[in-house]
Amino acid sequence: MYDKKKLEDIKQAKGEWEDKFVNKTLKRFPERKEEFETDSGIPVNRVYTPEDLEDFDYQKDLGFPGEYPYTRGVQPTMYRGRFWTMRQYAGFGSSEETNKRFKYLLDQGQTGLSVAFDLPTQIGYDSDHSLARGEVGKVGVAIDSLKDMEMLFDGIPLDKVSTSMTINSPAAVILAMYIAVAEQQGIAPDKLSGTIQNDILKEYVARGTYIFPPEPSMRLITDIFGYCAKNVPNWNTISISGYHIREAGATAAQEIAFTLANGIAYVQAAVDAGLDVDEFAPRLSFFFNAHLNFFEEVSKFRVARRIWAKLMKERFNAKSDKSLKLRFHTQTAGVTLTAQQPDVNIMRVAFQALSAVLGGTQSLHTNSKDEALALPSEQAVLIALRTQQVIAHEIGVTETVDPLAGSYYVEKLTNDLETMVWQYIDNIDKLGGSPKSIEKGFMQKEIQESAYQYLQQIESEEKIVVGVNKYRMKEEMPADLLKVDPAVMERQCKKLEQLRKERDPKQVAETLQKLRDVAQSNDNLMPYIIESVKAYATLGEICGILREVFGEYQQQVVI
Amino acid sequence: MDKPIRVLIAKAGLDGHDRGAKVIAQSLRDAGMEVIYTGLRQTPEKIAEAAIQEDVQVVGISSLSGAHMHLFPPVVELLREKGASDILVIGGGVIPESDIPYLKEAGITEIFTSGTSTKDIISFIREHVN
Numbered sequence: 001m002y003d004k005k006k007l008e009d010i011k012q013a014k015g016e017w018e019d020k021f022v023n024k025t026l027k028r029f030p031e032r033k034e035e036f037e038t039d040s041g042i043p044v045n046r047v048y049t050p051e052d053l054e055d056f057d058y059q060k061d062l063g064f065p066g067e068y069p070y071t072r073g074v075q076p077t078m079y080r081g082r083f084w085t086m087r088q089y090a091g092f093g094s095s096e097e098t099n100k101r102f103k104y105l106l107d108q109g110q111t112g113l114s115v116a117f118d119l120p121t122q123i124g125y126d127s128d129h130s131l132a133r134g135e136v137g138k139v140g141v142a143i144d145s146l147k148d149m150e151m152l153f154d155g156i157p158l159d160k161v162s163t164s165m166t167i168n169s170p171a172a173v174i175l176a177m178y179i180a181v182a183e184q185q186g187i188a189p190d191k192l193s194g195t196i197q198n199d200i201l202k203e204y205v206a207r208g209t210y211i212f213p214p215e216p217s218m219r220l221i222t223d224i225f226g227y228c229a230k231n232v233p234n235w236n237t238i239s240i241s242g243y244h245i246r247e248a249g250a251t252a253a254q255e256i257a258f259t260l261a262n263g264i265a266y267v268q269a270a271v272d273a274g275l276d277v278d279e280f281a282p283r284l285s286f287f288f289n290a291h292l293n294f295f296e297e298v299s300k301f302r303v304a305r306r307i308w309a310k311l312m313k314e315r316f317n318a319k320s321d322k323s324l325k326l327r328f329h330t331q332t333a334g335v336t337l338t339a340q341q342p343d344v345n346i347m348r349v350a351f352q353a354l355s356a357v358l359g360g361t362q363s364l365h366t367n368s369k370d371e372a373l374a375l376p377s378e379q380a381v382l383i384a385l386r387t388q389q390v391i392a393h394e395i396g397v398t399e400t401v402d403p404l405a406g407s408y409y410v411e412k413l414t415n416d417l418e419t420m421v422w423q424y425i426d427n428i429d430k431l432g433g434s435p436k437s438i439e440k441g442f443m444q445k446e447i448q449e450s451a452y453q454y455l456q457q458i459e460s461e462e463k464i465v466v467g468v469n470k471y472r473m474k475e476e477m478p479a480d481l482l483k484v485d486p487a488v489m490e491r492q493c494k495k496l497e498q499l500r501k502e503r504d505p506k507q508v509a510e511t512l513q514k515l516r517d518v519a520q521s522n523d524n525l526m527p528y529i530i531e532s533v534k535a536y537a538t539l540g541e542i543c544g545i546l547r548e549v550f551g552e553y554q555q556q557v558v559i
Numbered sequence: 560m561d562k563p564i565r566v567l568i569a570k571a572g573l574d575g576h577d578r579g580a581k582v583i584a585q586s587l588r589d590a591g592m593e594v595i596y597t598g599l600r601q602t603p604e605k606i607a608e609a610a611i612q613e614d615v616q617v618v619g620i621s622s623l624s625g626a627h628m629h630l631f632p633p634v635v636e637l638l639r640e641k642g643a644s645d646i647l648v649i650g651g652g653v654i655p656e657s658d659i660p661y662l663k664e665a666g667i668t669e670i671f672t673s674g675t676s677t678k679d680i681i682s683f684i685r686e687h688v689n
Contacts, residue, residue, distance in 0.1 A: 119573035119624055131602070134629025135573050208575020208599050248578050335578070339673040372673045374655050375625070448581055455582045459676060468674045477656045484625065557598040559581055 002050045010050055022046070038296040039454075040253040042416045048408035056411060061306075065401045069309040071302050071414070072402040073360040074325040079398035083111075085363035086388045087164060089331070091116030091141035092375050093488045095151035098141040102156060104378065108385055112363060113194075114164040115152070116140030117174070122209040124170045124543025127492035137488035139375070140166075144496050145538045149177040150184065158182045163194035164239070164329065164363075169211035171198040172220050173542050176530040179232065195236035195285055195329070198224060201262040201434055202241050204553070205443045206248040211543060214435050216550035220525065221266060222273040225280040227526035236285040238266060239329060245443075246289035247335045249451020252300045253417055255289060257424030258434075258443050260307055264425070265434040267316055277316050281323035285362075290352035291333040297352070298404055299413035301359025304328070306414075307421055330356035331365040337372040341467035342478060345369040350387050357391055358404055364388055374481040444558040496538065503536040511535045512545055519549040564688050565615040569597040569606045571631065574624035579651060583619065586677040587684070603630055607637035610646055616688050620667075623652045628661065635666035647687050651675070 002010075036044040045052075063069060066076035075081065088105055090113075091098045102113055117140040120132035126144045127136045136142050143149055153163075158181065167174040175196050179189050200217040203210040210217070221238065228237045242250075242259035250258065263284065270280050288304065290297055308326035312318040332352035337345045346369050353366050366384040368376030376384070392398055404410045431437040438444070457463040464470045511532040518528045532542050568584045570577055577599060584596045595613050597606065610618045618638075620631055631650050638646050650662060651671040659670050668687065671680055 123573055131573065131600075134626035135624060138625040139574075203575075206575075208577065209573075247576075249582075372653065374653070448585070451578050452582050452585050455586070455677070459678070465674075469676075481655055481657075483655075555598050555600075557596060559584055559596050 002054075007051060007054065014049060014051070038252070038413070039291065039293045040251040040296060040417065040420060042253075042296070042413060042420075048412055050408065052408055052412040053415075056415075061411075061415075062405060068313070068321075068324060070305040070325055072405055074305065074327055074362070076401075078360060078401040079357070079392070080401065083392045083398065084357065084361050085112040085162065086110050086385060086392075087112040087114045087329070087363045087365055088381055088385055089114040089116050089166065089365050090381070091118075092139075092482070093137040093141065093484050094491060095141055095143065095148040097485075099152055099154055099156075101378070102152075105381070105385070106156075106161070108382060109389065110385060112162045112164065113156070114365060115166065117165070117167055118142045119209065121174075121539060122167060122170070124173075124211050124539060124547070126496060126538050126540030127489060128496050129540060132489070136492055137484050142488065142492050143174065143177070143539060144492060145499055145536050146177050146180055146533050147495065147499055147536065149174075149181050153178075153181050157187070158185055159187045159191040165194065166197045168197050168200055168203050168207075168209055169217065170539060170543055171196040172224055172526060172529050173533065173539050175224065175232075175235075176526065176533040179530060180534050189232045190234070192232055193234040195239050196224070197241060197287070198238040199241045199262065199287075201265060201438060202244055202259070204438050204555075205245060205258065206250075206447065207241075207244040208555075210553045210555075212546065212550040213553045214439075216546075217553075218266075218269045218435075219273075222270045222275065223524045223526055225270050225283075226273070226275055227524055228283065229275070229279045233283075235283065237280065237283045239285050239287045240266065241287040243287050243289045243331055245447065246291060246333065248447050249454060250447045251450050252291065252293065252296050253420040254424065254446055254450060256300055256304045256307070256417065257421040257428075258446075259286065259288070260304065260311065260421065261425055261428045261434040261437070263308065264311065264315070267312075268433070271316065277312075277318050278320040278323050281312060281316070281318055282320060282325075286326055286328035288328050288330050288356075288361075289333050290330050290356040290359075292336055292348065292352065294351060294355050295404075295410055296413055296417070297355040298358045299410055299417055301328070301330075301356065301361065302402070302410075303414045303417045303421065305360070307418060307425075327362045329363040329365070330359075330361040332356075332367045334367055334371060337367060337369070338465060338468050339372040341473060341475060342369045342373060344467055345372070346383055346387070349384060350391070353387055354391055354397065357397060358402075360402060370478060370481060373477070375484065377480055377482045379480065439556070441556055441558040444556065448558065499536060499538070507535040508532075508537045508541070512537055512541060515542065516545050516549060519546055564592045564617065564684060565613065566592050566594045566617040566619060566684070567597065567606070567610050567613055567615045568594060568619045569601050569609070569621070569634075570599045571601055571603065571606060571620050571622045571634070572624060572626040572629075573600060574622050574626070574652075575599055576623040576652075577621070579623070580619075580621040583621075583651065583677065583680065587681065590681045592684070603633035603637055606634050607641060607643075610638060611641055611643050615646065617647045617649065617684055620648065620650045621652050622650075625653070627652060627654050628658060631662055631667050632665035639666075647684070649680075649683070
C-alpha cells in the first residue's frame with residue numbers, strides 16, 4: 001500500500017517519537033500493564049501505523065462492498081439501502097403466550113421473528129414425556145404438534161414476515177410444521193422466508209441438544225438442503241453457528257475457525273450426497289456472537305466473510321457469487337451479562353451490538369438486561385430492541401459502508417485473526433475434518449481451556465467485570481422478573497390428550513410407518529415428515545421413530 | 560495428609576449449558592479435590608445413584624434452564640432414602656433469588672449464582688465437609 005521510501009520515513013519517525021516522547025512519559029507514568037492483548041491472545045501495540053500493513057493490498061484484501069472477497073460486506077450499499085433485520089429471540093410457555101409476545105414485538109417495529117423452543121421440543125420429546133418434567137415452556141415455547149404451531153403463528157401472515165427458528169436435531173419436523181401452517185394460510189412454500197438453525201455439529205461441541213449420532217444427523221441436514229433447493233427456495237436451510245461455541249468459552253479466533261470448519265463439513269456432506277454446490281450454498285447462513293473486545297469483534301466479522309469466500313471459491317469451486325457470500329445473524333454475548341447491577345448490561349449490549357453493525361451483520365438480536373437472572377421481561381426486551389433502533393437511526397454509523405476499513409489497527413487485527421483461523425482449519429483438516437475432530441474432543445478441549453483461562457483472568461482481576469469483581473454495591477434484586485406459569489406443562493399434556501382423541505389414528509399410523517421405511521432407505525425424508533405432521537403425529541412420535549431407526553448419540557465427556 | 564474431598568458435578572435435566580459446571584469442576588480439581596463430572600442430561604435418580612456409587616461427599620448440581628425447582632429437591636430426597644443424607648448438596652445456575660429459600664428448605668445447603676467466585680465455593684465446601 002505504501003512505497004518503500006515512505007515506510008522507511010515512517011519507521012524512522014516512529015523511532016524518534018519513541019525516543020523523544022514515549023520513553024520520557026513511561027519514566028513518569030508507566031503503562032497499566034506490561035503487555036496488552038485481545039481475547040484471542042493477539043498482542044495489542046501502543047499504536048498502529050502503515051508499517052503494520054506493509055503488504056496490504058486494498059483490492060485483494062478488501063475489494064469493494066458486495067465484491068470478492070467481501071471483507072467490506074456482502075451488499076454494495078449495505079445499510080444505506082436497508083437496515084439489518086431486528087430480530088429478538090423469543091418464546092416461553094405455551095404457543096398462545098408466545099404468539100402474544102410476537103405480536104407485541106412486531107407492533108414495536110421489530111422486522112423479523114425468532115422462535116425459541118423449550119428443551120423437550122429441541123430434544124424431540126413431547127411435553128408428557130418423563131424427561132420433560134420441569135422443562136416444559138421454560139427456555140422457549142412448547143411445541144408438541146402442528147396444533148401448537150398453528151396457534152404460534154395465528155394472525156401472523158407467513159408470507160409477510162421472515163422467521164428464524166432455533167431448532168437443530170428436529171429441524172426437519174419443525175420446518176415441516178411451518179410449511180403446513182403456511183399451506184393452511186394459503187401460502188405456497190416458495191413464498192416463505194426464514195431460517196432453521198439445523199447445525200448439529202455445534203450441538204455436539206457446545207450446545208447439547210443433540211438426539212441422533214452424526215451420520216444420520218448429517219443425512220437429515222442434506223435432505224433438508226435438497227428438499228428446500230427445489231421447494232422452499234428462499235429458506236435459509238442452516239445457520240452455521242459460532243454463537244454457542246463462543247458462549248461455551250471459545251475465543252474470537254476459535255469461534256470463527258470452528259464455525260467455518262463445521263461449514264466445510266456441511267458443504268462436503270452435501271456435495272458427497274450429490275448436490276451441486278451452487279444449488280444449495282447460497283442458502284447457507286451463519287450466526288455469530290458479539291462479545292466485548294470491540295475492535296477484535298469488528299475484525300472477526302470482516303475476516304469470517306473473507307475466509308469463507310476463499311474457501312467456497314478455491315476449495316469447493318463455487319461459481320455463483322451468491323455461494324461465496326457469508327451472510328450472518330448476530331446475538332450479543334449472553335455470557336457477559338451480569339446478575340449484579342443488571343442495568344449496566346444495557347451498556348454492554350449496546351457496545352456489542354455496535355460491533356456487529358460495524359462488522360456488517362444481516363440481522364441482530366440484542367440481549368435483555370435481566371437475562372442473567374431469568375427469561376427477559378417485556379420491559380427489558382423493549383430496551384434491547386430500542387438499542388438497535390438508536391444504532392440504526394441516531395448515531396450515524398449506518399450512513400457509510402464498513403467505516404472502520406483502513407484503520408491500521410482494525411486491518412492488522414483482521415489479518416492476524418485470518419492467520420490464526422487458517423491454522424486452526426489446517427489442524428482440523430489434519431484430524432480428518434470437523435466431525436472427526438469433535439469425536440476426538442479437539443474442539444471441546446480448546447474451548448474448555450479458553451473458558452478456564454477467562455475465568456482465571458476474572459478471578460485474578462486481570463479482567464475487570466464492572467459490578468462483579470470491582471465497583472460492587474449492595475443491591476436489591478429486581479422484582480419484575482418474568483416467571484413461566486407452572487401450569488403450562490399440565491395444559492400441554494391436556495392438549496396432547498385431546499389431540500390423540502381427535503386425530504385419525506389410522507392416518508397417523510400409516511404416515512409413521514412410511515416414515516420408518518424411508519428412514520431405513522436413502523430417500524429424502526422431508527416429504528414423509530410433512531405427511532406425518534399433517535396427520536397430527538406429534539414431534540415426540542416422529543422423533544421416536546427416527547430414534548428407533550437411527551439410534552441416539554452418546555456424549556463424549558471432555559474435561 | 561487428609562484424603563481429598565470427592566465431589567460429583569452434575570448437569571440436571573435437558574439443559575446443555577455446561578460451561579459453568581465444567582469450569583467449577585476444573586477449579587475444584589485445581590484446589591486438590593477429586594471431581595467426577597457426569598456430562599449432560601442427568602435425571603435426579605442418575606445423580607443420586609452416581610453420588611453413592613462414586614462415594615462422594617459433595618454433589619454440585621447445575622441447571623440454567625429454569626427447571627431447578629423440579630430437579631434439585633428430588634436429588635436430596637433420593638440421597639436420604641438411600642441413607643446418604645450426609646452428602647452435602649449444593650446448586651448453581653440461573654436461579655432467581657426468590658426460589659432460593661424453597662431450595663434451601665428442601666435440603667440444598669447453598670445456591671451459587673452467576674458471578675460467584677470459585678474461591679467462595681471452595682471454602683464453602685471445605686468448611687461444610689470437615
